[in-house]
Amino acid sequence: MNTSSGMGRRALGMVGGAARLATVEVLRKMHDANANARTFQPLDIAVERISDIERRASISYVAGSAKHKLGVFDAIRDFEQRGLPAVALPCFESHLFIDELQQNTTLAIVDMIAALFAHIRQRYPLARRVGVLSSPVLCERRLFERYGARARVEVVSVPLKGADGLREACETLIGQGVDVLLPGSTDSALSLQRLGALGVPVVDSYSVYAQHLLFAEQRRPARQIRLGVVGGVGPAATVDFMHKVVRNTPAARDQDHIKVMVEQNPQIPDRTDHLTGDGADPTLALYATCKKLEDGGADLIAIPCNTAHAFIEPIEARLRVPIINMMNVTADYLRTTFPAVDRIGLLATDGTIASGVYRTALEARGMSQVLPPPAMQARVMNAIYGTRGVKAGFTAGECADDIVAAVDSLLSQQVEVILLACTELPLLFPQAATVTRKGRSAHLVDPTDVLARCCVEFARGTPLATPASARHEASPVEYAVHANRNESNAAFNAELI
CATH class of the missing domain: 3.40.50.1860 (Rossmann fold)
Known part of the structure; x- marks a missing residue:
């Protein structure tokens, strides 16, 4: 899946975390690159909302802390709820937990450090040793060394505290025989180009990332199927169904089980009362429950109630995900x-x-x-x-x-x-x-x-024999940012909130 918006243009969210200056720099370089490109790349960009609480919290910011993780995740979740398909992460420190972020969102998170090493492999194919100017915490956590191992290059990291000592750090790395210098912190990325010639190539980190965001196709990673369950019809039967889902899942550890979300709604009117008498119609309540599951990211829906299936035909006609017909x-x-x-x-x-x-x-x-x-x-x-x-x-x-x-x-x-x-x-x-x-x-x-076995098999990759399918096209997502109709006056449209 690419990063096209419902308006036919590509769309992207920008999460700077604590690196607000990095966000501004990447936006500037994207503008310059797009303005100078042979082919204009229309792109809608939304920048994370920053609350007063977050501004005060950034003063005591600790890279990789729980506060840091939750703040970045909230920003990504906000973009997800607004319908954006991808997010940029110009904060080096946020890459300490990028895998955790990706596992908990449907958005494609564009990995900046992976893009930088891919650029080095392509631009400097003979480079075997990369010198990285980074923050103390990233050096201690050996973040760049892990990326370097994947790219099959040796990484030598030097910790920096601010821009002081930048030239000395560069000379230290050059003395250790590095082939390329890679700024791996906001301070070094913003300052290194001002030092002039250094004897080895210097990667313009934010420029490379900007080019990657503009011109590389971003695909959402494969993710685990999520089962949505209409619960409460009845409550004990829902618990029994969940037990059967667990029992029918081949698993050696917790993480081998499938993702399940339950919308427990015992207030759904009794199905038999309506079918055989003058009881309230449960159709709307069933539909509302299914929509909550759909909105919550369910990929298929199970209703562990036989009688409820008498009402599902008009319901599934209005859903984008299938109901497994028991x-x-x-x-x-x-x-x-x-x-x-x-x-x-x-x-x-x-x-x-x-x-x-x-x-x-x-x-x-x-x-x-x-x-x-x-x-x-x-x-x-x-x-x-x-x-x-x-x-x-x-x-x-x-x-x-x-x-x-x-x-x-x-x-x-x-x-x-x-x-x-x-x-x-x-x-x-x-x-x-x-x-x-x-x-x-x-x-x-x-x-x-x-039903439980069928849901488990589907979640683990077995297609349905006769899958229910959506009967209508998904309505276009209303984005918080839209294109400027006069594209000749702007390289992209950015919303700063």
Whole structure:
């Protein structure tokens, strides 16, 4: 993905951190480079907002501290929320934690130090030793040495405190046989060019970075898929679904698990009440919850509620991310796992049955649903919604007796597979794969578990067999900075806030 804005121009945020002068210098050099370029590069630039608190905090600034990290991240997050696709980081010290920043944003962070070493490799291919004039903390943390190792050049760093002693430091590095001098701090980058000829080439760090920002294509790095979960429908079922996501993830450590965000909204109106009576319509509440997940960066959405799927068609038509349809993935699983079975027992709410969501999915794959008799279906509803039902927090006693009776009624109809098609019902059959009653057996299939496995597989790179897709083009993002329509008068448009 490139850094084009919704207006067709490239867009970029600028986060100077504590290096405010560096931001100004990079902007100036970008202007000069663009004005002198053969091909004009239209570019929208937004500069981070600086609060009074941040101005006071910069006086006691410590490079790489928690305060430093959080301040830079907040600025990047602000650009992310405003819709910018990339961010420049002209502060050398902020590169101490650039990997942490990149792991926690969808924006492309343009690595200044990597660009400088790429320039050295291209401009001075015979250079084997690079002398870096940097700050004490960057020398101590060996930041440039790490970048040099990746570029296969040896780095010799000298710490500077301000611009004092700059010439002496350069002579020290030259005496150690460096082939190129690289300013690696704001002070050295702003001052080194004033020293005149030094006997070895000197990289103009901010000029190189400005050229890179203008003319190099910036791509967003690959990132881990984030699963969004519509929670609270119901609350216990959401916890059960999350447990199944964790259980179905092959992981040896915490970091191997997938990213998940849950919008827990138990105030969503009851789905069955609306489908079978005069209860409030849950469509808008479901949609609002999905939009919060989409706005929060979810790449796909799971709704661990069977009945809620009766409402998703108009919802997913207005989303930019897919909703994983639990009925479809479950029916696919049944067809693949039980190819000889064509009659599926269904334990579900009255609302799910009335909506026909499972009937439609099963019939599309050559199967039919088998329901409990009306009296047994009433016991299913009592097991779920009764005063001693699963939604009331019970998993034994009356609710279990009711479901066992309903299972018996399906077994008597010679079904070989029974769907636990309400997300509360698997709580009554923890880890059970089959059920046997009076000499008859059937496989139990938990759609929640099927959905969890599908979400994990998708997050780990397996494409959906029949992925839901957005049915409309994403609306163009409204940027905080827009192009000056008269491009002949400016090399780029910068917003200083």
